[in-house]
Amino acid sequence: MVGPARFMNLLSCFELGLIDQLRATPGLTAADLGAAAGTKPDTVEQLLHLLVKEDFVALDESTGRYTLDALADVPESDLKRALTYMNMIKVVALRQVFYLTESARTGKLAGLSTLYGYDGTLYGAVAEHKDLRESWATLMDNVTARIDPWFFGTIDVPAGAQVLDVAGNTGLGAIHTYELKKSPGLHVTTFDLPEKEEEALENFRAHGVAEHCSFIGGDVFDGIPQGYDVVLIKHFLDMWDKAEVLTILRGAHAALRPGGQLHILVPVYPENIKDRDNYNVDFFPSFFIGCTMGQGGPQKQSVYVSWLEEAGFKVTQAVTKDPSELPPDAIPVQAVLSARKAG
Numbered sequence: 001m002v003g004p005a006r007f008m009n010l011l012s013c014f015e016l017g018l019i020d021q022l023r024a025t026p027g028l029t030a031a032d033l034g035a036a037a038g039t040k041p042d043t044v045e046q047l048l049h050l051l052v053k054e055d056f057v058a059l060d061e062s063t064g065r066y067t068l069d070a071l072a073d074v075p076e077s078d079l080k081r082a083l084t085y086m087n088m089i090k091v092v093a094l095r096q097v098f099y100l101t102e103s104a105r106t107g108k109l110a111g112l113s114t115l116y117g118y119d120g121t122l123y124g125a126v127a128e129h130k131d132l133r134e135s136w137a138t139l140m141d142n143v144t145a146r147i148d149p150w151f152f153g154t155i156d157v158p159a160g161a162q163v164l165d166v167a168g169n170t171g172l173g174a175i176h177t178y179e180l181k182k183s184p185g186l187h188v189t190t191f192d193l194p195e196k197e198e199e200a201l202e203n204f205r206a207h208g209v210a211e212h213c214s215f216i217g218g219d220v221f222d223g224i225p226q227g228y229d230v231v232l233i234k235h236f237l238d239m240w241d242k243a244e245v246l247t248i249l250r251g252a253h254a255a256l257r258p259g260g261q262l263h264i265l266v267p268v269y270p271e272n273i274k275d276r277d278n279y280n281v282d283f284f285p286s287f288f289i290g291c292t293m294g295q296g297g298p299q300k301q302s303v304y305v306s307w308l309e310e311a312g313f314k315v316t317q318a319v320t321k322d323p324s325e326l327p328p329d330a331i332p333v334q335a336v337l338s339a340r341k342a343g
Contacts, residue, residue, distance in 0.1 A: 004094065009050045011086050018044065019071060022057065026067040033066065082329045084139050091135035092122065093291045100290035108294045122292040123239075127195065144172055144235070147265070147321075147334055151234065152180040154319055154336045155263045160185030161229040164255060166220060166248070167236040168192050171200035174213045177232065190215045191225060224251040231255050234265040239288065239296045242307065249311035258343020262313060267298045267332035268320060278323070283331050301335050313339035 013019055016037040021028060030041035030048070037044065048066060051057040058069040071079075096103075096111030103110045112118050116132075118125045126133040157163060160183055165173045168190035177188045190200050194217030204210040216225050221244070224231075231252045237245050252262050270278045280298060288297040299307075305315050320335040 006050060007086070007089070007094075009047055010056075011083075011090060013047055013051060014083060014086075016044075016047075018048070019057075019068070022066055022068050023072070027060075027063075027065040029064050029066070078327065078329075081142065081327060084142055085329060085331075088135045088139040091131055093287055096291040097286050100286055103290045103294050106294070109291070111290060121294065140235070141172065143332070144176070148173070148176040149180065150321060150334075151263075151265050151336055152176065154317075155338060156261070157181040157183075157186070157230055159183035161187075162227065163188045163230040163232065164225060164228040165190050165232045165234070166224060166252065166255075167233065168200075170196050171203040171213060171215065173232065173234055174200075175203065175207045175209055178209050178212045179207075186212065188213045189225070189228075191218060191220075193217065193219065220248050220251060224248075224255040226255045227257060228255050229257055229260050231260070231262045232264075233262070237264055237304075238266050238284075238298045239293050241295050244295075245307055246311055249308060249313070253312045253341055256341040258341060260341045261316075262308075262339045262341070264304070264308075264337050266304060266335055266337070268301045268304070268335040269298050270333075271300050271302060278333060279331050280333060298332075301337070304335070304337050308337060308339045312341070314342060315339045 018033050021036050030044040033044045034041040052059050055069045056071045058067050099111035171190045174188040174190045197215045197217050200215045204213045269280050284297050308315050317338045
C-alpha cells in the first residue's frame with residue numbers, strides 16, 4: 001500500500017528542488033524551502049516527514065531547520081543515475097501499470113491507449129511522444145553505456161568479421177561494437193525499422209565510424225539479412241513471448257554463415273524464483289505486460305539455453321553478470337549467451 005506513496009513523496013522532493021536547495025544552503029526552514037519551491041511551508045513539512053524518518057534529511061527540532069543527512073553523502077553521479085530510473089518509473093510505468101489487468105487480458109497496452117491514444121507498444125509510442133521518449137531513451141542509453149563494456153569483454157568477435165546488430169535501434173550498439181572490438185576489415189550493420197535509419201547514420205557520422213558501420217531497414221519478423229559472421233541481439237529478446245523469440249532465433253540462425261556466432265544480451269530471472277535479493281520478478285512482469293509490450297518478460301538463463309538449442313544452435317557460453325558488480329539501484333541482472341551455428 002505504501003510503495004507508490006513513498007516513491008512519489010521522495011521523487012517530488014527532488015522535483016520541487018528541496019534537495020538541491022538544502023545541498024546549496026544547509027539549514028533552511030520550511031518557509032525558506034517553500035518560498036524557493038513555490039509551495040506552502042505546511043506542504044514542505046508534510047513531504048519532508050518521510051525523508052526525516054528515513055534519515056535522508058535531518059531536522060533540528062529546536063530551530064525548525066533542515067539539512068541533508070544520508071543524501072549529503074551520495075555522489076552526484078549515483079544520484080543522477082537513480083533519479084533517471086525514478087523518472088522513467090513515473091513517466092512510463094506508474095500511470096500505465098494501473099491498467100495492468102486489462103493489458104494482461106487483451107495482450108495490448110490499455111494504459112498507453114487510454115493515456116496517449118496510442119495503440120501499439122512503448123517502442124513505437126516514444127517516436128511520437130516527447131515525454132515518453134526523453135524518459136525511456138535517456139535511461140536505456142545509460143544502461144547500454146554501462147553494460148556494453150561488460151558484454152563486449154565477454155564475447156569474441158573475430159578480426160575482420162561482418163557483424164549484424166539485430167534491433168540495434170539508432171546505432172549506439174554498432175558504434176560500441178566497432179569501438180570495443182576494432183580490427184582491420186570489421187564492419188557492423190545495424191538492422192532495425194526503416195524510420196530509424198536517418199538518426200543511426202547521423203550517429204555513425206558523429207562518432208567517426210561511418211565507413212565501418214551501416215544500416216539496413218526491415219522487420220525481424222519479415223526476415224533477417226543473411227551472410228554474417230556474427231549476429232548480436234541485445235535488449236530485445238525479453239520483449240517477446242516464446243513463439244516470437246524462437247522466430248527471431250531461427251532468423252538469426254539463417255542470417256549466419258556456417259560456424260558463425262550468435263551473442264545475446266538479456267536480463268534473466270534467477271533459477272530460484274524465491275531469491276529474496278533479486279528483484280527482477282518484482283519488476284519485469286508488470287513492466288513488460290502493462291507498460292511496454294503487452295507481452296514478454298525475461299526468462300531464466302536455463303530457459304534461454306533450451307530455446308537456443310531448439311532453434312538449432314550449440315550453446316558455447318552462458319554467463320550471468322555478478323550482482324555485486326551492479327549499482328545498488330540497478331534492477332536488471334544481465335546475462336550473455338553465446339551460441340554457434342554448425343558447419
